[in-house]
Amino acid sequence: xxxxxxxxxTTALTFQNILMVMVGCFFGTIIGMLPGLxxxxxxxxxxxxxxxFDPATGLILMAGVYYGAVFGGSTSSILLNAPGVxxxxxxxxxxxxxxxxxxxxxxxAIAAWSSFxxxxxxxxxxxxxxxxxxxxxLSFRSPxxxxxxxxGLTAIAAFSSKGQFLKAMMMVVLGLMLASxxxxxxxxxxxxTFDNMNLTDGISFVLVVMATxxxxxxxxxxxxxxxxxxxxxxxxxTELGSIRINKEERKKMYKTIPRSSVIGFLIGVLPxxxxxxxxxxxxxxxxxxxxxxxxxxxxxxxxxxxSAPETANNAACSGSFVPMLTLGIPGSGTTAVMLxxxxxxxxxxxxxxxxxxxxxxxxxIMSMYIGMVILLILNLPLIPYIARILAVPKNYxxxxxxFFSVTGIxxxxxxxxxxxxxxxxxxxxxxxxxxxxxxxPLILAxxxxxxxxxxxxxxxxxxxxSWEFLWDRTLTACILVTxxxxxxxxxxxxxxxxx
Amino acid sequence: MNINTTxxxxxxxxxxSAFYLYTAYQIQVFxxxxxxxxxxxxxxxxxxxxxxxxxxxxxxxxxxxxxxxxHKNLEYKKTGILILIAIIYGATILxxxxxxxxxLFLFTSYYFLGERRWILMFLLSFPFxxxxxxxxxxxxxxxxxxxxxxxxGVMG
Numbered sequence: 131x132x133x134x135x136x137x138x139x140t141t142a143l144t145f146q147n148i149l150m151v152m153v154g155c156f157f158g159t160i161i162g163m164l165p166g167l168x169x170x171x172x173x174x175x176x177x178x179x180x181x182x183f184d185p186a187t188g189l190i191l192m193a194g195v196y197y198g199a200v201f202g203g204s205t206s207s208i209l210l211n212a213p214g215v216x217x218x219x220x221x222x223x224x225x226x227x228x229x230x231x232x233x234x235x236x237x238x239a240i241a242a243w244s245s246f247x248x249x250x251x252x253x254x255x256x257x258x259x260x261x262x263x264x265x266x267x268l269s270f271r272s273p274x275x276x277x278x279x280x281x282g283l284t285a286i287a288a289f290s291s292k293g294q295f296l297k298a299m300m301m302v303v304l305g306l307m308l309a310s311x312x313x314x315x316x317x318x319x320x321x322x323t324f325d326n327m328n329l330t331d332g333i334s335f336v337l338v339v340m341a342t343x344x345x346x347x348x349x350x351x352x353x354x355x356x357x358x359x360x361x362x363x364x365x366x367x368t369e370l371g372s373i374r375i376n377k378e379e380r381k382k383m384y385k386t387i388p389r390s391s392v393i394g395f396l397i398g399v400l401p402x403x404x405x406x407x408x409x410x411x412x413x414x415x416x417x418x419x420x421x422x423x424x425x426x427x428x429x430x431x432x433x434x435x436x437s438a439p440e441t442a443n444n445a446a447c448s449g450s451f452v453p454m455l456t457l458g459i460p461g462s463g464t465t466a467v468m469l470x471x472x473x474x475x476x477x478x479x480x481x482x483x484x485x486x487x488x489x490x491x492x493x494x495i496m497s498m499y500i501g502m503v504i505l506l507i508l509n510l511p512l513i514p515y516i517a518r519i520l521a522v523p524k525n526y527x528x529x530x531x532x533f534f535s536v537t538g539i540x541x542x543x544x545x546x547x548x549x550x551x552x553x554x555x556x557x558x559x560x561x562x563x564x565x566x567x568x569x570x571p572l573i574l575a576x577x578x579x580x581x582x583x584x585x586x587x588x589x590x591x592x593x594x595x596s597w598e599f600l601w602d603r604t605l606t607a608c609i610l611v612t613x614x615x616x617x618x619x620x621x622x623x624x625x626x627x628x629x
Numbered sequence: 630m631n632i633n634t635t636x637x638x639x640x641x642x643x644x645x646s647a648f649y650l651y652t653a654y655q656i657q658v659f660x661x662x663x664x665x666x667x668x669x670x671x672x673x674x675x676x677x678x679x680x681x682x683x684x685x686x687x688x689x690x691x692x693x694x695x696x697x698x699x700h701k702n703l704e705y706k707k708t709g710i711l712i713l714i715a716i717i718y719g720a721t722i723l724x725x726x727x728x729x730x731x732x733l734f735l736f737t738s739y740y741f742l743g744e745r746r747w748i749l750m751f752l753l754s755f756p757f758x759x760x761x762x763x764x765x766x767x768x769x770x771x772x773x774x775x776x777x778x779x780x781x782g783v784m785g
Contacts, residue, residue: 161769164765175769175770294694296683296686296687296690297635297687299683300639300642300680300683300684300687303646303676303679303680303683304642304680306676306679307649307673307676307680310672310673310676314669316669317658317659317662317668317669319656319657319658319659319669321653321656321669321670321673322649322652322673349708349711349712352704352707352708352711352742353703353704353705353708354702354703354704355704355707523744524742525739525742525743525744526739526744526749526753528711528738528742529711529734529735529738529739529742530735530753532711532715532734532738533731533734533735536715536718536719536722536731536734537731537761540722540727540773541765541771541773544723544774545723546719546720546722546723549715549718549719549722550716550719553712553715553716553719557712560708562638564696564698565634565635565638565696565698566694566696567638582672583672586667586672587667587671587672590666590667590671591665591666591667593666594666595666595667
């Protein structure tokens with residue numbers, strides 16, 4: 131392995147490859163900040179360029195773009211409450227409130243350091259555990275995935291503060307209902323389309339997230355403009371752009387980062403699970419782990435609440451390379467695009483990759499770490515300037531948020547219907563937000579809806595319609611027991627508080 | 630039972646779930662799939678019942694955290710105008726083109742939100758959209774349909 135690491139370092143540390151990581155991180159960050167353009171689009175845009183290089187350099191460039199785009203997505207989540215990709219939705223729960231309190235620079239710095247730490251730790255895990263973890267990821271079956279989705283949705287208990295559990299569950303069901311619109315993935319039968327061709331392919335994630343987060347946030351700000359309780363806090367540009375993290379905040383991050391990186395990496399290793407579930411689970415777990423005083427701060431700008439999903443989503447990004455490189459199974463949509471590029475280079479991923487092409491395998495792992503360092507060096511000095519977006523007066527900022535939301539949908543579909551649908555969902559979401567119906571559970575359910583149905587279908591078909599699959603396998607049973615324990619713990623805590 | 634807006638929303642969600650469930654039962658599946666352990670309507674049916682269950686519980690159980698919204702302080706007029714402008718923007722973007730409609734959308738939105746610094750309003754609409762279009766269309770090679778710019782020969 132030492133020989134492999136040295137081969138990787140020699141390849142990754144050439145001038146050309148370092149330059150590629152820098153270019154990748156820079157463009158990835160810019161593209162990731164644009165609405166509707168996530169890491170998948172960013173990498174897809176880079177594929178034609180990478181074919182001019184050797185496979186290792188091409189993949190190093192794509193890995194740089196990947197990390198950059200994930201960080202860029204976090205930036206728009208924190209500053210505008212507009213997560214462009216599912217993996218950064220959880221970042222907005224505490225990042226956006228923190229930015230609204232005039233601590234945008236600090237929020238971005240916490241995100242940058244957490245991403246860096248999450249990526250670094252997962253690169254270390256990857257270095258030592260990649261081959262053995264690929265076997266673990268293969269042992270996951272449909273019932274386990276289904277149970278994992280249920281566990282992910284149970285994490286909504288973490289988002290629903292006192293007395294909001296039922297509201298959160300209603301939002302979960304609504305999210306799953308929205309996800310069920312369109313063609314059934316197996317039989318191609320259309321559902322809930324009411325003969326409208328525009329709904330045949332279902333509703334896109336970007337549309338729902340832009341409507342429920344960015345657009346409805348903008349509408350809520352206008353709606354509550356005269357509300358004395360929501361008067362904006364006036365902050366100086368220096369305070370807004372300050373990236374200083376104090377000792378107490380650092381102490382919180384030291385505890386959060388290791389546990390979130392483990393969750394992120396392990397979830398990332400599972401094919402199909404990816405950064406979204408990882409970030410939501412890390413957020414939920416963190417909320418359950420911290421003390422009551424800190425728990426109260428969740429959703430209002432908690433350092434732990436921001437650090438956990440940011441660490442986990444970056445760790446999951448690295449984790450998703452395990453099934454791709456060792457088994458040839460992409461762990462996420464983004465790695466699927468990268469797998470296509472790899473095959474285009476004539477490289478066949480699989481267990482023999484690190485024997486037949488060790489320079490590719492190890493240079494990707496090494497360049498991941500170098501990519502993390504470069505991403506941090508590039509982005510930290512820019513944070514004070516990026517944070518000043520929030521200093522733009524609301525009269526300009528609100529139309530610009532609406533413009534970014536509409537553009538995100540427009541470049542995806544070139545369809546008026548999608549824009550009307552987005553406005554419609556945004557109006558309903560604004561009304562629901564007025565009465566404290568939480569939006570994060572809706573988004574998580576929407577993202578997981580398709581996967582959940584798919585895994586339930588497989589499980590029920592394999593068990594001939596019996597629900598015994600839920601306790602037939604030890605792993606499934608363990609995940610479900612964890613879910614039940616979380617619910618019981620949540621109910622117990624609620625009753626304890628009431629008494 | 631105390632009737633408040635949250636309860637009314639729950640009632641609406643209950644009705645919506647009932648309608649969803651009814652529609653789920655109407656989904657046409659293949660004849661050979663009709664009695665299969667899982668078909669296209671299985672999951673939606675579960676969802677329909679889950680919706681009825683949770684909204685029903687919310688309706689029945691007491692609501693200790695009743696949210697009161699002071700409607701007098703809410704800016705319904707401005708929000709309504711902004712939504713209307715967004716709808717007009719959505720309706721014209723394909724026919725007129727990205728540049729003109731987006732620029733006009735931004736300009737009118739600034740105006741209705743109370744802005745009167747005309748030069749800044751102009752700079753943050755027309756030139757801003759042009760620069761953004763250049764980034765997307767010119768640099769990132771993302772196609773943006775624009776009949777207006779095509780008709781005047783600016784865009785190929």
